[in-house]
Amino acid sequence: MSALTFLLWVAYPYAAAGVFIAGHVLRYRYDQFGWTSRSSQTYENRLLRWASPMFHYGILMVAGGHLVGLFVPKQWLAFFGVTEQIYHLGATGLGSFAAALTVAGLGILLYRRRFVDRVRMATTPMDVVMYVLLTGAIGFGTIATVAYQVVGGGYDYRESISPWIRSLVFFQPDPSLMAGVPLFFQLHILTATTLFLLWPFTRLVHVFSAPVGYLVRPYIVYRSRDAHRGTGARQPRRGWAGSQLPTRSSDRRP
Amino acid sequence: MRVMAQMSMIMNLDKCIGCHTCSVTCKQVWTNREGVEYAWFNNVETRPGIGYPRLYEDQDRWKGGWSRTSRGRLKLKSGGRISKLLHIFSNPDLPEIDDYYEPWTYDYDMLTKAPQGTQSPVARPKSLLTGKNMDIKWSGNWDDNLGGSQETAAADPILATMSEHVKMEFEETFMFYLPRICEHCLNPACVAACPSGAMYKREEDGIVLVDQDACRGWRMCVSACPYKKVYFNHKTGKAEKCTLCYPLIEQGKPTICSETCVGRLRYLGLMLYDADAVLAAASIENDHDLLEAQRSVFLDPFDPAVIAAAKAEGMADDWIEAAQNSPIYKMIADYKIALPLHPEYRTMPMVWYIPPLSPVVDVISSTNSDGEDARTLFAAIDKLRIPVEYLAGLFSAGDVAPVESSLRKLAAMRSYMRDINLGRQPDERIPARVGMTGTTIQEMYRLLAIAKYEDRYVIPKAHVETARELEELGCSLDTDGGPGMGGPGENAKGPYGKTPGMPLNATVDNYNEMRGGPTTPSSPGRMNLLGWNGKGAVDGMFPPAAPAGATE
Numbered sequence: 001m002s003a004l005t006f007l008l009w010v011a012y013p014y015a016a017a018g019v020f021i022a023g024h025v026l027r028y029r030y031d032q033f034g035w036t037s038r039s040s041q042t043y044e045n046r047l048l049r050w051a052s053p054m055f056h057y058g059i060l061m062v063a064g065g066h067l068v069g070l071f072v073p074k075q076w077l078a079f080f081g082v083t084e085q086i087y088h089l090g091a092t093g094l095g096s097f098a099a100a101l102t103v104a105g106l107g108i109l110l111y112r113r114r115f116v117d118r119v120r121m122a123t124t125p126m127d128v129v130m131y132v133l134l135t136g137a138i139g140f141g142t143i144a145t146v147a148y149q150v151v152g153g154g155y156d157y158r159e160s161i162s163p164w165i166r167s168l169v170f171f172q173p174d175p176s177l178m179a180g181v182p183l184f185f186q187l188h189i190l191t192a193t194t195l196f197l198l199w200p201f202t203r204l205v206h207v208f209s210a211p212v213g214y215l216v217r218p219y220i221v222y223r224s225r226d227a228h229r230g231t232g233a234r235q236p237r238r239g240w241a242g243s244q245l246p247t248r249s250s251d252r253r254p
Numbered sequence: 255m256r257v258m259a260q261m262s263m264i265m266n267l268d269k270c271i272g273c274h275t276c277s278v279t280c281k282q283v284w285t286n287r288e289g290v291e292y293a294w295f296n297n298v299e300t301r302p303g304i305g306y307p308r309l310y311e312d313q314d315r316w317k318g319g320w321s322r323t324s325r326g327r328l329k330l331k332s333g334g335r336i337s338k339l340l341h342i343f344s345n346p347d348l349p350e351i352d353d354y355y356e357p358w359t360y361d362y363d364m365l366t367k368a369p370q371g372t373q374s375p376v377a378r379p380k381s382l383l384t385g386k387n388m389d390i391k392w393s394g395n396w397d398d399n400l401g402g403s404q405e406t407a408a409a410d411p412i413l414a415t416m417s418e419h420v421k422m423e424f425e426e427t428f429m430f431y432l433p434r435i436c437e438h439c440l441n442p443a444c445v446a447a448c449p450s451g452a453m454y455k456r457e458e459d460g461i462v463l464v465d466q467d468a469c470r471g472w473r474m475c476v477s478a479c480p481y482k483k484v485y486f487n488h489k490t491g492k493a494e495k496c497t498l499c500y501p502l503i504e505q506g507k508p509t510i511c512s513e514t515c516v517g518r519l520r521y522l523g524l525m526l527y528d529a530d531a532v533l534a535a536a537s538i539e540n541d542h543d544l545l546e547a548q549r550s551v552f553l554d555p556f557d558p559a560v561i562a563a564a565k566a567e568g569m570a571d572d573w574i575e576a577a578q579n580s581p582i583y584k585m586i587a588d589y590k591i592a593l594p595l596h597p598e599y600r601t602m603p604m605v606w607y608i609p610p611l612s613p614v615v616d617v618i619s620s621t622n623s624d625g626e627d628a629r630t631l632f633a634a635i636d637k638l639r640i641p642v643e644y645l646a647g648l649f650s651a652g653d654v655a656p657v658e659s660s661l662r663k664l665a666a667m668r669s670y671m672r673d674i675n676l677g678r679q680p681d682e683r684i685p686a687r688v689g690m691t692g693t694t695i696q697e698m699y700r701l702l703a704i705a706k707y708e709d710r711y712v713i714p715k716a717h718v719e720t721a722r723e724l725e726e727l728g729c730s731l732d733t734d735g736g737p738g739m740g741g742p743g744e745n746a747k748g749p750y751g752k753t754p755g756m757p758l759n760a761t762v763d764n765y766n767e768m769r770g771g772p773t774t775p776s777s778p779g780r781m782n783l784l785g786w787n788g789k790g791a792v793d794g795m796f797p798p799a800a801p802a803g804a805t806e
């Protein structure tokens with residue numbers, strides 16, 4: 001195993017995963033105030049109304065697809081009667097639909113970020129970095145899929161990439177699995193890894209606060225003024241000082 | 255019965271002169287920051303008019319507030335929980351910034367820095383969103399004093415519901431001012447719509463707040479509030495709203511808008527209510543019954559059973575006493591002259607209004623009749639359908655009876671007190687005609703017309719024995735969670751832009767913090783006098799000194 005193989009397919013993914021987890025924990029603890037989707041809908045709605053749902057529904061489907069493709073071993077699916085052919089059809093069909101939605105949505109979002117003055121002015125350097133990597137990852141993924149799956153004969157990543165990912169998850173890394181993987185899949189994986197590395201420092205943290213709790217909590221939330229104020233001296237200032245979240249158990253109905 | 259206390263406000267519209275002092279002082283305290291330039295926690299709109307944000311009362315379009323399903327249950331007009339989450343990626347009912355107005359500043363530097371020439375220099379308006387030149391087409395009170403109303407006022411959603419068409423011609427119209435803040439509703443739609451549970455109603459005083467740390471910028475509250483009193487801070491990506499100046503209220507002091515009100519027309523005090531009864535009252539079928547339903551939720555602070563229940567809930571004696579002395583309780587429950595704004599939104603608003611008699615008086619005076627004569631006034635209230643119906647569209651879901659009753663009481667007070675002031679024998683038949691006595695009329699007069707400071711504001715201090723020292727409250731604006739945090743300033747140029755990190759104080763409240771030096775100027779080369787601590791000259795205050803030896 002060459003040093004480069006080890007670096008790219010073992011060291012880098014682990015480093016990215018470490019930063020991803022630690023970064024989220026730290027940011028959640030210290031930067032609640034910065035944790036937001038930072039909606040730009042009040043600036044511009046005509047394009048966003050289409051682009052954002054297209055992109056989000058698309059990317060969530062894509063994410064679901066990746067979970068199945070990467071983490072569910074081929075044999076398990078086969079056990080449930082999902083044959084190679086069905087899987088390929090499903091993955092390519094559904095996947096292409098989701099990808100088309102995502103890419104179209106992303107295209108409009110990027111256009112908006114670049115050409116709508118108000119939105120451009122509100123774009124931060126970190127947004128730019130995030131968008132470059134996000135577009136890279138989605139772009140390489142799409143190229144790989146079109147080149148190898150749709151046009152080409154079909155590449156069975158479930159024999160190489162998926163076991164490689166699982167080997168990382170189970171801490172028995174096997175980088176040799178990645179050796180023969182086609183270029184665009186490799187590029188896709190590397191940009192995605194970089195995106196994950198920077199994820200906790202971008203607006204993408206909003207993904208982890210998806211408000212599913214809304215479905216079950218009472219409509220009207222009451223909180224006591226004392227409950228989250230603590231006692232004694234002034235609260236620590238925001239910034240790199242700890243910020244405590246009031247417990248949600250105090251969201252209660254009279 | 256679950257007794258809760260609500261800090262509430264009443265505004266006496268007859269006295270409002272539309273000076274916007276309340277809006278300006280509120281802005282200086284709470285929203286003179288980047289990201290909320292366009293937000294007015296307090297705004298004063300001229301009615302008839304389309305309001306701020308434009309046409310906010312058109313709930314067919316904005317879907318604010320609650321609606322009652324055919325099965326008698328309350329549902330957010332904008333949709334249930336699942337539909338809210340499905341629409342989270344783009345909120346279909348969200349007003350754009352242009353529905354408020356595009357915030358701008360002027361290129362003032364041009365006035366001093368333009369090279370000498372034949373034309374006088376002008377300061378062009380520059381958009382605060384894009385920095386480019388812009389044409390000012392609308393603002394927070396563009397139709398102030400019916401300016402341009404011939405073109406816009408016909409769109410007023412309240413006029414649209416009226417049977418008679420009101421001509422917006424100068425001689426035939428009527429006009430009054432409607433100052434508005436957040437209603438701190440008993441059944442707040444904003445709180446119900448917040449997917450992350452960041453908005454809450456305080457158990458102690460019912461003030462509705464946004465937890466700035468828990469808000470994730472899903473912007474559902476903005477559209478759910480039928481009064482459009484939650485604003486999206488487009489720089490921080492968090493929702494902000496009127497806080498009822500809780501740091502002042504906690505110290506027993508009135509809000510900034512009340513304190514500075516030129517007409518001295520705002521009243522603050524507690525209302526006790528039964529929290530268990532709110533939902534049923536808000537779900538009552540007929541819109542016209544909502545006013546009575548809301549009144550029935552309020553509890554009599556003199557009733558021993560209520561007092562016992564309040565004590566059982568842990569309410570302190572001075573709070574119960576404050577509820578008994580509350581001017582709000584007198585005007586809502588005793589005199590019954592105050593009415594809620596748009597009860598049909600079913601949020602149970604808690605900023606109430608005494609409807610203005612002035613549109614009626616104006617008409618009488620213009621015909622050279624006696625505007626203080628009881629009979630003339632009563633007859634006019636009966637006859638002048640247009641202003642009365644319009645007021646009913648605002649304050650009682652279109653039911654003219656409560657508005658008429660309230661106006662008749664004001665008219666009775668007017669003519670009864672005139673006799674007294676002129677040293678004549680007062681006519682006891684006048685109060686009798688509106689179901690009052692001379693004594694109550696005089697009490698009401700003291701509260702409404704004399705309006706002493708201590709009668710207007712009956713605000714018990716917050717109990718902090720278990721929490722922390724009162725002296726420290728002066729700084730609660732800049733603790734975690736207060737919008738008074740002051741958004742990050744000019745020098746917050748981290749990789750995330752202007753969102754997280756150490757904020758720079760930008761409000762006058764954080765004055766103490768500024769003792770060391772004034773805030774960064776809002777544009778380079780200029781200095782914001784509002785942030786000046788009065789000590790010494792500061793960069794940007796004067797033009798740079800001419801270099802030594804230079805001659806003029």
Ligand code: HEM
Pocket residue numbers: 037038039040041048052056059060063109113204206207210211342343344345471472
């Ligand atoms: C899981 C649930 C998610 C929710 C509830 C959610 C919600 C949102 C919301 C409300 C916005 C603001 C839209 C606006 O401007 O008004 C947003 C923006 C954005 N989201 Fe998500 N999101 C989710 C997942 C994701 C995922 C998985 C990704 C990508 C990996 C993503 C990427 C983005 C990006 C790039 C933007 C910025 C769009 C722009 O204004 O240019 N989101 N999201």
Ligand code: SF4
Pocket residue numbers: 435436437438439442443444445462478479480481482483484495601
């Ligand atoms: S008026 Fe205030 S409390 Fe009522 S729904 Fe609007 S923001 Fe919420």
Ligand code: SF4
Pocket residue numbers: 269270271272273274275276277298431433514515516517518519
């Ligand atoms: S300060 Fe008072 S009188 Fe002036 S506009 Fe505001 S409410 Fe009306």
